[in-house]
Amino acid sequence: xxxxxxxxxxxxxxxxxxxxxxxxxxxxxxxxxxxxxxxxxxxxxxxxxxxxxxxxxxxxxxxxxxxxxxxxxxxxxxxxxxxxxxxxxxxxxxxxxxxxxxxxxxxxxxxxxxxxxxxxxxxxxxxxxxxxxxxxxxxxxxxxxxxxxxxxxxxxxxxxxxxxxxxxxxxxxxxxxxxxxxxxxxxxxxxxxxxxxxxxxxxxxxxxxxxxxxxxxxxxxxxxxxxx
Amino acid sequence: xxxxxxxxxxxxxxxxxxxxxxxxxxxxxxxxxxxxxxxxxxxxxxxxxxxxxxxxxxxxxxxxxxxxxxxxxxxxxxxxxxxxxxxxxxxxxxxxxxxxxxxxxxxxxxxxxxxxxxxxxxxxxxxxxxxxxxxxxxxxxxxxxxxxxxxxxxxxxxxxxxxxxxxxxxxxxxxxxxxxxxxxxxxxxxxxxxxxxxxxxxxxxxxxxxxxxxxxxxxxxxxxxxxxxxxxxxxxxxxx
Numbered sequence: 112x113x114x115x116x117x118x119x120x121x122x123x124x125x126x127x128x129x130x131x132x133x134x135x136x137x138x139x140x141x142x143x144x145x146x147x148x149x150x151x152x153x154x155x156x157x158x159x160x161x162x163x164x165x166x167x168x169x170x171x172x173x174x175x176x177x178x179x180x181x182x183x184x185x186x187x188x189x190x191x192x193x194x195x196x197x198x199x200x201x202x203x204x205x206x207x208x209x210x211x212x213x214x215x216x217x218x219x220x221x222x223x224x225x226x227x228x229x230x231x232x233x234x235x236x237x238x239x240x241x242x243x244x245x246x247x248x249x250x251x252x253x254x255x256x257x258x259x260x261x262x263x264x265x266x267x268x269x270x271x272x273x274x275x276x277x278x279x280x281x282x283x284x285x286x287x288x289x290x291x292x293x294x295x296x297x298x299x300x301x302x303x304x305x306x307x308x309x310x311x312x313x314x315x316x317x318x319x320x321x322x323x324x325x326x327x328x329x330x331x332x333x334x335x336x337x338x339x
Numbered sequence: 340x341x342x343x344x345x346x347x348x349x350x351x352x353x354x355x356x357x358x359x360x361x362x363x364x365x366x367x368x369x370x371x372x373x374x375x376x377x378x379x380x381x382x383x384x385x386x387x388x389x390x391x392x393x394x395x396x397x398x399x400x401x402x403x404x405x406x407x408x409x410x411x412x413x414x415x416x417x418x419x420x421x422x423x424x425x426x427x428x429x430x431x432x433x434x435x436x437x438x439x440x441x442x443x444x445x446x447x448x449x450x451x452x453x454x455x456x457x458x459x460x461x462x463x464x465x466x467x468x469x470x471x472x473x474x475x476x477x478x479x480x481x482x483x484x485x486x487x488x489x490x491x492x493x494x495x496x497x498x499x500x501x502x503x504x505x506x507x508x509x510x511x512x513x514x515x516x517x518x519x520x521x522x523x524x525x526x527x528x529x530x531x532x533x534x535x536x537x538x539x540x541x542x543x544x545x546x547x548x549x550x551x552x553x554x555x556x557x558x559x560x561x562x563x564x565x566x567x568x569x570x571x572x573x574x575x576x577x578x579x
Binding site for chain 1: 343407410411412413414415416419420422423496499500501503504506507508514517518520521529532533535536537539540543544547
């Protein structure tokens with residue numbers, strides 16, 4: 112291009128530019144909000160579906176194999192293929208993105224919750240039974256609290272990978288910060304835009320991970336101070 | 340026909356869609372080519388480092404850090420950033436981006452594989468006068484083979500899956516078919532989108548199955564049952 116952008120002498124193509132961030136703060140914040148809300152909704156839905164599944168797998172041993180196998184097969188399917196298989200039915204937009212990332216988060220949470228539940232020591236379970244706890248009482252008062260570290264590990268892994276995965280939503284036009292990254296690539300490879308999207312993505316993953324870690328510490332006070 | 344699956348079947352049954360330039364066969368070749376290059380590159384980097392770290396017993400934190408950080412980096416970001424660096428546009432940048440995602444499973448399994456080698460075997464080898472390098476080559480490495488194979492399988496499946504995203508930067512591969520379908524608009528391209536999705540998903544599962552067989556073949560018989568128990572223990576520790 113021969114003409115210059117009005118007020119800048121030479122825009123160049125730096126890896127990062129505060130000028131860009133200031134000029135486009137609205138777009139950037141909107142993308143960040145969209146990304147965060149998609150991630151939060153996805154992890155919440157996945158957790159609400161995954162926990163009952165994990166409990167079912169825990170209570171009815173024969174179900175554990177099929178549930179884990181099903182989520183395992185799901186995980187082998189590449190994300191873009193899953194988008195391709197769902198988009199013609201769910202349309203272009205947030206519903207498709209949410210469905211895909213929920214399916215992936217599901218596996219991680221189920222796996223870790225099942226592992227956490229199965230790590231409850233058998234003597235503890237027997238003691239609870241001896242004290243007269245029923246199936247539900249034992250689950251809510253004994254097994255789930257003891258499985259909390261496993262469940263939280265699953266939630267953290269699921270959250271971090273969901274943040275990264277949402278960017279693939281670009282293919283249906285709702286990739287959150289991925290939208291920024293991809294637009295930068297298409298706008299004549301504008302590095303500052305790509306970098307801003309990437310940094311915010313990694314930062315969002317880090318912040319959400321720390322939040323969940325803090326939450327984990329808050330809800331498992333009995334683990335504090337114990338050597339890992 | 341408005342049913343997308345019907346359209347997908349029609350699309351897949353058109354021989355020209357397979358043999359045309361840029362058809363399924365071309366894209367499959369590109370997909371496998373760049374995946375193989377990426378896994379190879381990942382192995383060349385991750386295995387020596389992982390084996391060495393495992394041998395010296397240091398760097399466990401580094402292994403965890405690498406896998407956590409790569410989990411948080413979006414594939415799309417690496418695919419768009421790397422071509423703008425000295426790598427330049429084209430195949431090398433895509434291969435490096437994919438290799439980055441192959442490193443964590445390769446590294447972690449190489450490290451764990453050496454760490455889990457029976458300490459008595461290691462001590463016996465030392466007592467026989469083997470040097471550090473000899474212990475690594477003749478004792479620890481053979482014992483780590485099941486882990487190396489498991490890591491290879493995880494990494495390869497992951498790379499084949501991720502290679503579909505190379506289409507975002509026109510890097511070729513089967514993902515290109517899906518992207519072209521989305522480019523057509525969902526009503527017109529629905530069949531092609533689903534056909535591409537089926538091809539990509541089918542390839543990933545095929546690779547997973549083939550490598551599962553390979554993994555079993557390269558694992559020496561005596562290591563098979565013990566390995567399973569050990570690996571479960573390793574998973575449990577990693578998960579805590």
